[in-house]
Amino acid sequence: MGSKERYHWQAQNVKVSGVDDMVLLSKINEDAITDNLKKRFMDDFIFTYIGSVLISVNPFKQLPYFTDREVELYQGAAQYENPPHIYALADTMYRNMMIDNENQCVIISGESGAGKQSLPNTS
8 A cells, every 4th residue: 555645734835724723723702713714614624623623614515525535544643634624533533432442422513404414424
């Protein structure tokens, strides 16, 4: 198997839009959070962390975020090694469950019709 392509926060020519993790915002208030999510949404970055919480904004269109490339990129990687993604959260939970024998709980919330069920079935 060839080497995995990895994102790195210091990589050249990586498009940046807002901040990946909103704990890094200089001011944490409703306007700053909303502005950051809007910037990222406008550039098709639908996933954003706020600490260990993942926020996903429904793009209302198909985006190439759920391919075999993403599975490979996030599998076994540390949470902050790649841009925010549901696969990073899932991989971290899986490893905690299997390696550390820790119970895991996921809360998925949102308005009716917000797209909570639209993640592809990868089994």
